[in-house]
Amino acid sequence: MGNKRRQPSLAQLRAFAAVAEHLHFRDAAGAIGMSQPALSGAVSALEETLGVTLLERTTRKVLLSPEGERIAVRAKAVLAEVGALMEEAEAVRAPFTGVLRLGVIPTVAPYLLPTVLRLVHERYPHLDLQVHEEQTASLVEGLANGRLDLLLLAVPLGVPGVAELPLFDEDFVLVTPLDHWLGGREGIPREALRELNLLLLDEGHCLRDQALDICREAGREDAPVTTTAAGLSTLVQLVAGGLGVTLLPRTALKVEISRSSQLLTGYFTDPAPTRRVALAMRAGAARGAEYEELAAALREALRPLPVRVLDQDA
Numbered sequence: 001m002g003n004k005r006r007q008p009s010l011a012q013l014r015a016f017a018a019v020a021e022h023l024h025f026r027d028a029a030g031a032i033g034m035s036q037p038a039l040s041g042a043v044s045a046l047e048e049t050l051g052v053t054l055l056e057r058t059t060r061k062v063l064l065s066p067e068g069e070r071i072a073v074r075a076k077a078v079l080a081e082v083g084a085l086m087e088e089a090e091a092v093r094a095p096f097t098g099v100l101r102l103g104v105i106p107t108v109a110p111y112l113l114p115t116v117l118r119l120v121h122e123r124y125p126h127l128d129l130q131v132h133e134e135q136t137a138s139l140v141e142g143l144a145n146g147r148l149d150l151l152l153l154a155v156p157l158g159v160p161g162v163a164e165l166p167l168f169d170e171d172f173v174l175v176t177p178l179d180h181w182l183g184g185r186e187g188i189p190r191e192a193l194r195e196l197n198l199l200l201l202d203e204g205h206c207l208r209d210q211a212l213d214i215c216r217e218a219g220r221e222d223a224p225v226t227t228t229a230a231g232l233s234t235l236v237q238l239v240a241g242g243l244g245v246t247l248l249p250r251t252a253l254k255v256e257i258s259r260s261s262q263l264l265t266g267y268f269t270d271p272a273p274t275r276r277v278a279l280a281m282r283a284g285a286a287r288g289a290e291y292e293e294l295a296a297a298l299r300e301a302l303r304p305l306p307v308r309v310l311d312q313d314a
Helices: 010-022 025-032 036-050 066-093 108-121 137-142 189-195 206-217 232-240 250-257 288-301
Strands: 054-058 062-066 098-104 127-133 150-155 162-177 246-249 262-268 274-282
Touching: 010 025, 010 036, 010 066, 025 036, 062 066, 098 137, 108 127, 108 150, 108 250, 108 288, 127 288, 137 162, 137 262, 137 274, 150 206, 150 262, 162 206, 162 232, 162 250, 162 288, 189 206, 206 246, 232 246, 232 250, 232 262, 250 262, 274 288
Parallel strands: 098 127, 098 150
Antiparallel strands: 054 062, 150 274, 162 246, 162 262, 162 274
């Protein structure tokens, strides 16, 4: 039979893919939980196995060689297929068992996770649910590269290769200090947002972008950014201190308003500004049927919340 050429190992491919992504050995090693010497050795072994120079090493930085750029694309594709194979094996072995890595945005996590965790504990006791709270861009990247399996976040994402399983729509409400002229009112027109000192979350939060979109729809052209916060809890405290007003999704209202006696809630006239929350998965995911079943169960579990639960085909 002739000499069989050696084949690269998955560890070598993971090491090289990490270096190709980070272009830094220390960062790449940290990303995949490997020591820096081991990672460097794995990449060198891959170069020897393939007979190709993959990296251009200098004292200051790491660059991909032209050949390395081509091989990096293939390596990522191979690793993605291996991940899909493992998912398929888990799905075949037994549904709702093994690890499920769920990514959740910060403006959803504190308000929906109690319902999600209770549902999983009661209905899927053999499922090892691991939760990762991150901003939308990081979650979508994690889904694409296989670091995460399922996302719980605001949609639409408009990302190719990602399928959305809608759960519910919810209204935004206006949170004001006690002495604000719109505090406690109902039927507030959206146009009122044109003149308000609106406090927003920091860059990167999808809720910030949604609030700005609502302002634009109300006819406000400037970006009302004077003070920002990293989370909704801080934002609400700034409102209580009289620095302005903010928009909250209704699922956050009970938790956040209870933190201060210096707040009032105003409600918009119909149709109120809304956001849609969904589960998101890789299109064609091996465990897709499980995720759809989980979405259906979650819709029922969420009905007691102040939301409008959606049909699967919404």
